[in-house]
Amino acid sequence: MPSSVVTFTKPNSRRPPSQVKGSMAVIFTTLPPTRPCRFGSWRLQQCRRATLADGRPSRGAFLTFLFPDHDGTRVTRSSAGRRRTIAHVRMARRRPSRSAAAGITYRLATIEDAEETFQVVHEAADDVLRRAGRRVSGDAALPLARVIRFRHFCVRHDGGRFWVAEQEGRIVGAAIAILRERVWYLAALHVLPAFQSRGIGTELLRRSMAGVGRETALTVLTDALNPVSNSLYMRFRMLPQDTILTFDGTLDGSGGRRAPGASPVGSFDVQRLDLSRDRATLDRLDRGSVGFSRPVDHDFWAGVPGLEGHLLEDAGTVRGYLYLSDAGAAGPAAALGSEDVPAALATAARLARERGVANLHVRVAGSARHGISWLVDAGFQLTGIGLMLSTRRVGLLDRYVTSGADALY
Ligand SMILES: CC(C)(COP(=O)(O)OP(=O)(O)OC[C@H]1O[C@@H](n2cnc3c(N)ncnc32)[C@H](O)[C@@H]1OP(=O)(O)O)[C@@H](O)C(=O)NCCC(=O)NCCS
Structure with missing residues (x-):
């Protein structure tokens, strides 16, 4: 069965992505076909006018194509074997791509x-x-x-x-x-x-x-002050779900009003992550925070030089996990509840000190109010304001600390 993404190469790109499911492809276009359009063996089955968020009709239309070989028997190697673009829709009146x-x-x-x-x-x-x-x-x-x-x-x-x-x-x-x-x-x-x-x-x-x-929910973290990238994503209906705040603090206390980490909140007991033992625990914590499990990403983090993963425990009960790099980047960290985030951050500060790290760098969602309060009270400086955009709500980010680096969240 064809299971590829079909790319429709119309240059004006204000539309959501094409979607292909089994033998069906749905494509959004703002140029309704004036002549029957087809590509390869795909056949146009339906043309449905799209509506705007407020219910008014949009200029665009969803085109549904069917691949005739439903049982897959006549699917050629070239169409069945290629995982990506299998065809480009050719439309009447198509403008040349910029x-x-x-x-x-x-x-x-x-x-x-x-x-x-x-x-x-x-x-x-x-x-x-x-x-x-x-x-x-x-x-x-x-x-x-x-x-x-x-x-x-x-x-x-x-x-x-x-x-x-x-x-x-x-x-x-x-x-x-x-x-x-x-x-x-x-x-x-x-x-x-x-x-x-x-x-x-x-x-x-x-x-x-x-x-x-x-x-699929589409998500991205952006710099709130960049209108170009934010408006580009909003065209794909990735709209603001949360803010993402970056905080930095000097752990020796010389730069802040108070020594970052010197707060009355207690920290968790820690146990080094062991992926052969902790997979199910990590899955549970990920599903309860970011909203999906991601074992391959833990494989990635476990192999990053200088990055240490820990389970966070209180009286023998796991309350979350935390990664901390020797460059002072805390995260990703996920906790059972929003109220656990201050203790997770206090743990990050304690571990960083123990490792001789001078600065701590943390990115949390604006909805993580307990965590933000702790960071502010502990003298951390707000150094960046970002947005989390999504096509629909994803996860419970009030109990999450993003990876602070170039990896998934
Ligand atoms: C965001 C970025 C990748 C967009 O790339 P690009 O090739 O310029 O994108 P496009 O040409 O498809 O532009 C998208 C729209 O933004 C508009 N745009 C691009 N640059 C612009 C600018 N400097 N000022 C105003 N509008 C701009 C384009 O005109 C286009 O709108 P249009 O389709 O109505 O003409 C690019 O600007 C970039 O690399 N920015 C810096 C890095 C960054 O912020 N990345 C995002 C990280 S989340």
Whole structure:
């Protein structure tokens, strides 16, 4: 059976992703077909007008295509064997693609692209900060080794969702997304400044949605002060679900009103994570916080040099888990309840001190009010404000500390 994502290459990209399920493909377009359209063996079965959120009819329509070989017997090797784009819908009145006009080509990333794609991240992100008159900061909490390892991991586990855009062999943009159960997360989307505003970001975003279905929630964490990226995501109906606040603190207490971590909240007992023993516990904590389980991501974190995972316990009962890096990045951490987050953060501060780490870097959702209160009371500085966007509500982030680095949440 064909199980590929069908890419519809209309240049104006204000539409949700195409979806393919078994022998059915649903495609959204703002250009209703004036002539019968078809691609390969797929046949147009239905054209349904879309409606806006307030119920008014939109200019767009959902086209449903059927693949005639329902029992799969006549599916050719080429259509059944390819996991990605199997066809491009050709429509009457199609406009030429902006990116195609610029000589941009798209391909899946390989292990060898890891460094170059991170260079694109640097140039694009620093440019946004510079233009906004903000300080360009080296992210000490995100060492290069971890970033590169993350990209290698994505090629292995989410290879269909890691795309690069090239011009004459030079990478000018890249998108990395991850799919776990029914949650898709955009981990990175960057286009070199000189190549922006040509539709490349939109095209990369759409391609990184391979495997997304009707029931999949699309999610991303953004910089709240970047209207370009936020409006791009909102076009795909990723709307604000929560805020994401970044806090930094010096653990020797010299920089804050109070020594970060010096609060009356007690910390948890800790036990080093052992994935051969703790899988079920981690699954339970993940489902209760981010809303899905993610064993492969724990495999990733367990192998990051300098990152230690711990179970958090109170009187012998597991209340959460916590990863802490030797660069002082706390997270991911998940707790049973929102009220456990202060003790989880106090534990991170205690462990960091014990490891001789000078600074602690934490990102929490705005809904994690207990955790934020603890951070403020303990003298941490608010250093960044972001947004968590999603197409539908995902998880209970009031009991979660994000990974603080370039990995899933
Ligand atoms: C966000 C980003 C990837 C978008 O890439 P891009 O190739 O410029 O995207 P597109 O050309 O598809 O642009 C999307 C829309 O934003 C608009 N846009 C792009 N750059 C803009 C700018 N500087 N100012 C205003 N609007 C802009 C485009 O015009 C386009 O709208 P349109 O379709 O109506 O023309 C790119 O701007 C970037 O790398 N930014 C810095 C890194 C970043 O913030 N990444 C997001 C991390 S969450």
